Amino acid sequence: MPRNLAVPAIMEVLTILQTLSSSRGEWPHTASSATGEKTLEEIRAYWNEHIHDLAIARHPAGSKEFFDELEAYRFEKLDYLPRVVDFTAYEGQALLEVGCGVGTDLLRFGRNGAVVTGIDLAEVSIDLARKNFESHGVSGDLRMMNGEKLEFDDASFDVVYAHGVLQYARDAASIVGELHRVLKPGGEAILMVYNRYSWLSLLSMVSGVRLEHEDAPAFKMYSIPEFKGLLSRFSKVEVIPERFPVRTRLHRGGLAAVYNAAFVSAFNLVPRPLVRPFGWHLMAKAVK
Ligand SMILES: C[S@@+](CC[C@H](N)C(=O)[O-])C[C@H]1O[C@@H](n2cnc3c(N)ncnc32)[C@H](O)[C@@H]1O
Incomplete structure (x- = not known):
């Protein structure tokens, strides 16, 4: 798409987003699930069935190739992650990951010398995380536990x-x-939640395409002030909006083709400082 068309179009969308984010109203699909009413068992059962990013894997679950392709996919999709999190900076330090899934990030910390512990509510995740560590020859303490x-x-x-x-x-x-x-x-806490007022939540609302794992028993997006409020007990909190459009491998069909061919390149023509507040991932770095 030519830059002279793309930039005004995306800016128009962002203006709408800005208006929505400063209004008091909630977007229709952003109401959080009634998390208090959901039992941990429902949440555990969901995550035992829906291992994160499993849908893109071609190799048998639990094989070394499976973990390697999940890692490659993750760091392609989350290209910002190694920029925001220095996985090499924690050598010799005791690091805990809560909700570690199959352990992709934890393995990266562990490979770089951190003394790692990972917990997850879902036993399927923990079994896979143990296999992930074993197949890469990295040691880590991995346990099923409620965060x-x-x-x-x-x-x-x-x-x-x-x-x-x-x-x-x-x-x-x-x-x-x-x-x-x-x-x-x-000590340092590094956390990520989804931004309620992001390009992706708006796109999902407009297109009707549901967000990944929006069907989970508990699901909630946060505004930046809400996230800061959640972290108010920490002495210093920095929130960095990240995760801008990259081509999708998860979705197929016409809408995905338009998204990949036009939306991604058009969006990425807009200077990043203008769209920064609307990143999909709110990364927080907080100090106790
Ligand atoms: C979207 S997955 C993310 C997994 C991993 N952190 C990643 O980025 O790939 C969410 C994870 O949170 C875990 N989880 C949800 N509630 C939890 C709790 N109360 N205690 C521990 N883990 C929990 C789920 O079991 C699931 O593995």
Whole structure:
């Protein structure tokens, strides 16, 4: 798409987004699921069935090739992640990941010398994470556990990490409380939730294409002030909106073709500082 058409079109959309984000109204599909009414068992059962990114895998689940393709896909889709999180910076430090899934990020920390512990509510994830670590010859303590009630002593970790977890939690505030409790004074929390006022939530609303795992028993998006509020017990909180359009491999058909051929390139012509507040992922770095 020519730049002289793309930039005004995307800016128009962002103006609408800006208006919506500053109004008091909620977008129709952004109401959170009634997380309080969902049992942990429902949430566990969902995540045992819906391993994150499993849909793109071609190799048998649990094989080394399977983990390698999930990792390649993740870091292609989340190209920002190694820029925002220095996976090499925690050598010798005790790092806990809550909701580690199959352990892709945790493995990266572990390979670079962090002393890693990963927990997840779903036993299928933890079984796969153990296989992931084994097949790469990396050691890590991996356990099935509820992040709302961590079985670790106070101040036992230098770093805590939860990427894409709080938005699917029954009780995000309890998980944040536990992360804060097990973190040493001065320790760092690295967290990610979805931005309610993002290009992707708007696109989903306009196109009718549901967001990934929007059908999970608990699902909630956050505005930047809401996310900061959730993290208010930390002494210093920085929120960085990230995750801008990249070509999708998950969706097929006409809409996906238009998205890949036109939307992605048009959006990425807009200078990043203008669209920064509307990134889909709100990354937080917080200090206890
Ligand atoms: C979207 S997946 C993200 C997995 C991984 N962090 C990633 O980025 O690929 C969400 C994960 O959060 C986990 N989860 C949800 N509620 C949890 C809780 N209360 N305690 C621990 N893990 C939880 C789920 O089991 C699931 O594996």
